[in-house]
Amino acid sequence: MSKFKLSRRSFLTGAAIGSSGLLLASCNVLDGLDRDSGVRNVLESANNLTYRIQRTLADRNALAEEFSEQDIRQPQRPNGSTDPDDEDYKQLASDNFAKWKLEVGGLVETPLSLSLAQLQAMPSRTQVTRHDCVEGWSCIAKWTGVPLSVVLDEAKPKPAARYVVFYCMDTIDQDDGTKYYGSIDLIDARHPQTILAYGMNGKPLPIENGAPLRVRVERQLGYKMPKYLGKIELVDTFAQIGMGHGGYWEDNGYEWYGGI
C-alpha cells in the first residue's frame, strides 16, 4: 500500500501516453488516405465485407420501417442539386415535364421510353419512410411512385444484367459538367419499397426534391437515390461508367454500398 507520489518518471510516462495520440493526429500524418492508395484499398475492403455480410445474413426483402402520416412534421429537406441550371432540364420543366420521357435500356429485351403519364398509369405504391442522409440527418416524408420492379418486368432484363444505373439531368459538378448518376444492385432494385417516385407528401414531386422522377431506395442512404431521372440502364459492370466506382459520389470517395 504505497502512497501516491508523482515522480518525474511517472509524470513523463503518463504525459507521453496521453499526448502521443493527439500528436499523431495533429501532425496530419494520417491524411495520406487518398483514393486508390494501398492503405485506402485495405480499409475499403471493410465496406465490401459489410455489403457481403448484410446480403448474406439479412433478409433480402426485409422492409424499411414505414411511419404514419403524423410523423411527417416538416418538408423533405433537399440536398445536392436543388434547382438544376441545365437548359434541357429547364425546358422540360417549363411545361410540367409533358415532353419528358424516361428511357430504359442497356441489357434488356425491351427498351422502354415512358412518359410521366404512362408511369403514373402503372401500379403505384405509397410509403411514409425515413430518409437518412450520409451526413447524419434524417427526415420523414411520404413517397408515391411506381415500383422499379414493375418497370424492370416490362423491360425484361437479360440474364447478364447485374446493376441498374440511373442517369440524371442535373449537372452536379459545375467545374467539369458532370451530371449526377448512381447505381444499385438488382436485389435493391427489385425490393418492394424501391420506387420511382413522382409524388411527395401527397403532391407532385417538387423540383428541389427531384422532379419529375427520383428513385427511393429505402434501405440505403440518400446519395443512393438519384433525382431528376432521365435514363435507366441495366449493365453487367459499371467499371466503364464515370470514373468506374458506380456513381458520382462513389467517384468522389463514398462507398458504393450505401446501406451502411
Add this chain to the structure above:
Amino acid sequence: MIDKIEQRRSALDEGGLPASAKPLIYRQVLWTRITHWIWAVAMFFLLLSGLQIFNAHPTLYIGNQSGFGFSNEVLAMGSHDTPAGPVGYTRIFGKSFNTTGVLGLSAVDDTSTERGFPSWATIPSYQDLGTGRVVHFFFAWMLVITFVCWFVGGLINGHIWRDLIPKGSDLRNLPRDVADHAKFRFHHARDYSPLQKLAYGGVLFVVLPLIILTGLTMSPAIDAAVPHLADILGGRQTARTIHFCMMLLLVGFFVVHVLMVVAAGPFNELRSIITGWYRIDPPTQPQGTPRQEV
C-alpha cells in the same frame, strides 16, 4: 509457479519496501493483453474518424428524424457572424457557449473555418466525410470482431466472471475503495478493486455494446433487417445522440484510466498489460491475500 515468482522477485521496485517483500505475479493472460491493445488502436482511429463524420452534420437530435421545421435538437456546433467577426458556438439544450477556436469555428491552414471539431481532432485533418467513413467502418469491424472474440474467450477462460463481474464483497468494499482512490492510495493486488470492476465492466458490458448497437442503428439496411432496433433505442437520431454520448464516456474513461495508471505506478501497470507480470503488495496486507495461482 511459486518458484517462478520467487525467481522473478528482483530489484525492480518502485515502492518503499524491499523487492523481496513484493511478489511478482502473472496477472494478465495473453488474450487480455492482445485485446486491450487492439482496442486501444481501434478506438483511437474510431474516435478521430467519428469526429470527422460528426462534423458533416454537427447537430444531435432526439427522435427518429432531425428537426428542421421543428426543434428536437440537443446539441449543435457552428459559427455565426458578429460585429467583432465570426464566433464559434456550441449549443447544448438551447444554451449557447462561445467555443471559438475549438468547437464550431477553428483554424484550418490558418483560416478560421466553420467546423464542429477542430482539424487536429479529426481523420483526415481536412473535411472529408467519405474517407472518415472508410476509416471508421474498418476499425469498427476490428472493434466488433475483437469484442466478440474477447467475450467468448472471457467466458471460457473465466476472466469475465472471475475478474470483472462485481461480487457481494466488492459492493461491501466499494465505499472504502472510493475513499482510497480519492486519496490516491492504491492497492496492488491480483484482483481488480471494486471501482476498477465497475469501470471496466461498465465500459465492456454497457458502453461498448451500446456504442456498437447505436452504430448499427445508423445503417438503414440494418434498420430494415432488424425491425425495432431503432425503436428500442428511441429512433435513429436518438441512437446517433447515444452513440455520441458513449464516445464522451469512453474519452472520459480513457483520461481517468491513464491518470490512474500514472498514479498507481506506470511502470508496474504497463508491465502487466504488456508482459502480464505485475508486482503486488506484500501478502500481509489487509486487502486480502493475493491469489498466486495463474
